[in-house]
Amino acid sequence: MRVAILAHEKFPDRAKTALGILRYADHDTVAVLDRATAGQRVADHVPDVRDAPIVGEMADLEPEAVDTLLIGIAPIGGGFDESWREDVLTALEYGCDVVSGLHHFLAEDEEFARLAAEHDCEIRDVRNPPADLTVADGVADEVDAEVILTVGTDCSVGKMTTTMELARDARDAGHDAAVIPTGQTGIMIEGWGNPIDRVVSDFTAGAVEEMILEKGDDHDYLFVEGQGSIVHPAYSPVSLGILHGSMADTLVLCHEAGREAIHGYESFSLPSIPTYVDLYESVAAPVAATDVVAGALNTAGLEDDADARDAVDDYADALGAPATDVLRFGTDALLEELC
Amino acid sequence: MRVAILAHEKFPDRAKTALGILRYADHDTVAVLDRATAGQRVADHVPDVRDAPIVGEMADLEPEAVDTLLIGIAPIGGGFDESWREDVLTALEYGCDVVSGLHHFLAEDEEFARLAAEHDCEIRDVRNPPADLTVADGVADEVDAEVILTVGTDCSVGKMTTTMELARDARDAGHDAAVIPTGQTGIMIEGWGNPIDRVVSDFTAGAVEEMILEKGDDHDYLFVEGQGSIVHPAYSPVSLGILHGSMADTLVLCHEAGREAIHGYESFSLPSIPTYVDLYESVAAPVAATDVVAGALNTAGLEDDADARDAVDDYADALGAPATDVLRFGTDALLEELC
Numbered sequence: 001m002r003v004a005i006l007a008h009e010k011f012p013d014r015a016k017t018a019l020g021i022l023r024y025a026d027h028d029t030v031a032v033l034d035r036a037t038a039g040q041r042v043a044d045h046v047p048d049v050r051d052a053p054i055v056g057e058m059a060d061l062e063p064e065a066v067d068t069l070l071i072g073i074a075p076i077g078g079g080f081d082e083s084w085r086e087d088v089l090t091a092l093e094y095g096c097d098v099v100s101g102l103h104h105f106l107a108e109d110e111e112f113a114r115l116a117a118e119h120d121c122e123i124r125d126v127r128n129p130p131a132d133l134t135v136a137d138g139v140a141d142e143v144d145a146e147v148i149l150t151v152g153t154d155c156s157v158g159k160m161t162t163t164m165e166l167a168r169d170a171r172d173a174g175h176d177a178a179v180i181p182t183g184q185t186g187i188m189i190e191g192w193g194n195p196i197d198r199v200v201s202d203f204t205a206g207a208v209e210e211m212i213l214e215k216g217d218d219h220d221y222l223f224v225e226g227q228g229s230i231v232h233p234a235y236s237p238v239s240l241g242i243l244h245g246s247m248a249d250t251l252v253l254c255h256e257a258g259r260e261a262i263h264g265y266e267s268f269s270l271p272s273i274p275t276y277v278d279l280y281e282s283v284a285a286p287v288a289a290t291d292v293v294a295g296a297l298n299t300a301g302l303e304d305d306a307d308a309r310d311a312v313d314d315y316a317d318a319l320g321a322p323a324t325d326v327l328r329f330g331t332d333a334l335l336e337e338l339c
Numbered sequence: 340m341r342v343a344i345l346a347h348e349k350f351p352d353r354a355k356t357a358l359g360i361l362r363y364a365d366h367d368t369v370a371v372l373d374r375a376t377a378g379q380r381v382a383d384h385v386p387d388v389r390d391a392p393i394v395g396e397m398a399d400l401e402p403e404a405v406d407t408l409l410i411g412i413a414p415i416g417g418g419f420d421e422s423w424r425e426d427v428l429t430a431l432e433y434g435c436d437v438v439s440g441l442h443h444f445l446a447e448d449e450e451f452a453r454l455a456a457e458h459d460c461e462i463r464d465v466r467n468p469p470a471d472l473t474v475a476d477g478v479a480d481e482v483d484a485e486v487i488l489t490v491g492t493d494c495s496v497g498k499m500t501t502t503m504e505l506a507r508d509a510r511d512a513g514h515d516a517a518v519i520p521t522g523q524t525g526i527m528i529e530g531w532g533n534p535i536d537r538v539v540s541d542f543t544a545g546a547v548e549e550m551i552l553e554k555g556d557d558h559d560y561l562f563v564e565g566q567g568s569i570v571h572p573a574y575s576p577v578s579l580g581i582l583h584g585s586m587a588d589t590l591v592l593c594h595e596a597g598r599e600a601i602h603g604y605e606s607f608s609l610p611s612i613p614t615y616v617d618l619y620e621s622v623a624a625p626v627a628a629t630d631v632v633a634g635a636l637n638t639a640g641l642e643d644d645a646d647a648r649d650a651v652d653d654y655a656d657a658l659g660a661p662a663t664d665v666l667r668f669g670t671d672a673l674l675e676e677l678c
Contacts, residue, residue, distance in 0.1 A: 138572030138604050197541040204540045204576040231625035233477030236583050237543040237576035244575050265477050271625045283622060286570035286610045 003027045004061060005072040006087055009036045012045045017101060018072030020185040022049040024164040030066045031055045033087060058090035070188055071100040078103030088112060097122045101184025126187040127195045136205035140247040141288050143216025148338055149248035150226040151280050153270050154263055157256040158298040159226040160186055165326040167223040175339050177221040180211045182242055186225045196227060197238045204241025212246055230279055233265050247288035251280055256298040257311040273318035294334045295323035342366045343400060344411040345426055348375045351384045356440060357411025359524040361388040363503040369405045370394045372426060397429035409527055410439040417442030427451060436461045440523025465526040466534045475544035479586040480627050482555025487677055488587035489565040490619050492609050493602055496595040497637040498565040499525055504665040506562040514678050516560040519550045521581055525564045535566060536577045543580025551585055569618055572604050586627035590619055595637040596650040612657035633673045634662035
């Protein structure tokens, strides 16, 4: 799949989905669309991901050079920015499919829908869950694969990144490992998955279970992308649905160094790391017993490697389990425990 | 509001919604529609609820005698039974509103929609959540009211009944108390509310918070109808969203005497009562500290009052808090603790 990734005026620091695709997806990235940095290259900004040219608009690409336009950014609220319309129209005129993780569904836009029909393109809103989801049966533990779930102390602490790094490195080490994507970035990287935060509340666990059953007998390891945190004032139901729906064998607790309060909900302090371990394990147990066997600490906020190493060591002590920063120090310490 | 309640072939034992309405709603019930027991009266079957005649079909009622048809039963799966179509058509021809808690939305039925428009009637699918719900802000604890939430060891153990009994008896004792309805029966009884199990997963807590904020400064006590259980293999996200979204001050743990496994998921044993207390309190604490201060035990399966009393005493011991069967022994022991 030859893709262009739209990331206008947010590349690279506020383009989490674009970066995730560049870092982890198998796609052949033809270009990043960013009118603010057009003419430069991805490698000028981010050294450790797949390189690609940055262009100002879709029309700068040849129609025959690209198959798919991915929307790689999301404004607060998940709306569609009208300044992107011309790019989407050009993509559809080129015969490209368009993939979006916005809350605002592009397939419901009349102009896009008409043009997509005309040019035989698919508009795929990955945040629009399939209509045939239903309640969990409580049978995800019947699959052959070992199911490893990333859980978190909060949102945006590195659950998606940890999942992708672990799965890739497990495969590189010769294991048969797959990712179970539960959010828009994971779905756009993997090309399939259920957007658990958009599912009907009653079907939260069922939408995870369905994916485990679909993949669980074809692989030795499933790395399940977690969401939110079990004590998040708004998103805890999504986290718990993934915990109970996946019936995970083992948990990896993800945290950001120095985070003390819930992001965007600063009046709520994070409980201690041992409290998180106890909560995840004790709430999981009546459905499927599991243990936090490893930790992933995001130390991006610490400049000095020695400080980061100290923070990881402290985190491992608090967990009573091996820990790492998956991007800074690699995944070896975790994979030894997990695979 | 003068209502007819449709309960064909399921009255009274499999007509939970119809019974809830007869027991707790302020409506003037003109008739129950049940072709199996037509000609009898509600009081012939259930002594302790509002009495009404039972008729075979909507056409047995005079058009000017009734304002609203309530669908008081739900088949497994929540579908619409075509044998009810004639009753709904007659109701709409009479100019009646139709209120339904089915998963299958009646307002989307072309024939019903056309007839409703023609006769200026409203079709209200209470299980269809409002479109303007959003994520929780974590502020439900700012309201003046004391927020009391019923939580459960499982589904169908008496959370709705306990909520309704406590709120009614609190009002009878002179307190200013209101119910926060979270499921279809509660919504049909109270005439408003959000069907939390049908809400987008991300908005589960927000849909509860919105209701608390709407009512919380107008009353001294809010009794929040809980759903499911925090360790249910399928429905735990709904339970946790209500727990965190309501930021309840106190919890009442509801249980059924003798229940040992999760209903419909018999391979999952219920943990011990102290484990439930610990789980609810410890998962709630980082968002809003709360305690299980009372228990409600459903002893309907025990014939003998002395056995029921023993079961309630054992339950209170396990809880370390006062307990009762709200229908059998009243709510005094609980209200003393709660109000």
